[in-house]
Amino acid sequence: MILLVVEHSGGKLSKSTLEMTTAARGLGREGPITLLVLGSGVGSVAEQAAGLADQVLVADKPELAQYDPEVWSSAVAQIAQQGEAHTVLIGGGRSGREYSPRVAVKLDAALIEDAISVADRNGVLVAAHYTFLARVTETVEAEGPVTVVTVKPGAFAAAQPLSAAAEQYDAELELPQPRVRITGKTAEKSERISLADADLVVSGGRGVDSPEGFKQLVEALADQLGAAVGATRAIVDAGWRPYSEQVGQTGKTVQPKAYIAVGISGAVQHLSGMNKSKFIVAINKDANAPIFKIADYGIVGDVHQIIPAMITELRK
């Protein structure tokens, strides 16, 4: 059995679920593709999941209203054991990458994180993923009969629904009590399009010189283009921008059609969060800035002159 843990929010399947379904269908491994829906009041999610797979298991319980790594890993491992799953696919967001190691340990399985491709080669699961701050593509083979894989967001196309809906079954689970108590939540808020979904990203670094410079250059250009706004760690640490906009190793990973870097020199930690963008554009006064080495288009010049000129040009 290939077990796929459904990700959903607001009663809808997440894009990651459709991407994982594509990975599961292309895997070339035997056994039914089984989608596991965990949550509370998830009837409509289960209905949508039924269009994607061979069978759907649903655990609809009040205790599952709130994600917890110990509860989630326990549930997934129990289902994997009951169904003798050889492959468990989990989403590559923060929560998936947090509870998947626990699933792997419970199942005595290998763990492959952030896979960009998966395939069966004579019974061995082979996958590729990025390492060394996304500068290296490594291919690995899993040892042993069971493998847990987290799937990198955006690495697979979204799957189309099948013509026939799968049977739905109730999952039988015994759940542990969570030990980490959540005492407060802060949601990221932005009036703009989110970084993860944006086709265009305009991002700023130290070269914008001040928080006002960021507004006048980066935000203004993003508004003109309908782009999301990103920032480097240096200016987030300086308090110019919120952490939610940080792109890089300890922030967000983005893969837009075009990433426009304004006054960004290109530290490796930053590049690791954006170096898979389709086109990279850099505007920086330092011709030796590392960002130019991975840029498709670049202007060596003063961002305070170039960006307003770009906005004028775009308005024509």
Place this chain on the structure above:
Amino acid sequence: MRILTVVRQVLDAEESVSIQDGSVALDGRKLVLDTMDEYGVEEALRLREAGAAGAEVIALAVGPARTEEALRSALAMGADRAILVETDLPLDVIAVSSVVAQVARSEQIDLIFCGGQQADWDSHALGAATAERLEWPQTTWTSALDLQDGVLNGKHDVDGGSESFTVPLPAVVTTQQGLNEPRYPTLPNIMKAKKKELRRVPLGDYGVSPKLKIVGAEVQVKERRRNIFDGKDASAAAARLVDLLRNDAGVIG
């Protein structure tokens, strides 16, 4: 109270990467204590300095003999002693978590710090896998932490925001930027670190084997157009760039 802080020795981020014999070449390159692990060392030291009763800070690494340098860095920051589980095998994170959990048991550890992500594996898994083996709770991507009466209170990053949490010890905490500002080792402390206890143990004592086999590695070389031009005439350069984005790349309307 005993705090274990797990460290890795990784390629300095300023070093270029190249592949030799199927893996990333490390010989002759600058190797450093992973910055994400430095937050863990620093936080352990702060808890000790804040008076966590009789706290001892132990740094642990699993890796080849050269990994001693990363442990000496942790000792120079102020860790009390260090353990190096020595191996030349390229162990994966699930295998390493078994070693960490066994050391935590034998050293009677109450709190473990791990880096939120390792700069060589690009993994988030070490803390959670270790916690599972010990049947402890975990908090990942922790950006603020406070210990009172055996209970940790803090804040950590999650998908789409952050959460405040409270969790009893024993527990595993993985680090995130903002947790603290790691100290630089002073020269006297670097000298002192050379005399601190660093125990070497062969990996064979722990009975672990790799769960993953690396069968290929290549440096990312996405072909870029590298069309870089001068911006002294700002409006001409801007017009040229907008034209390229529209008509060459086709990414704007």
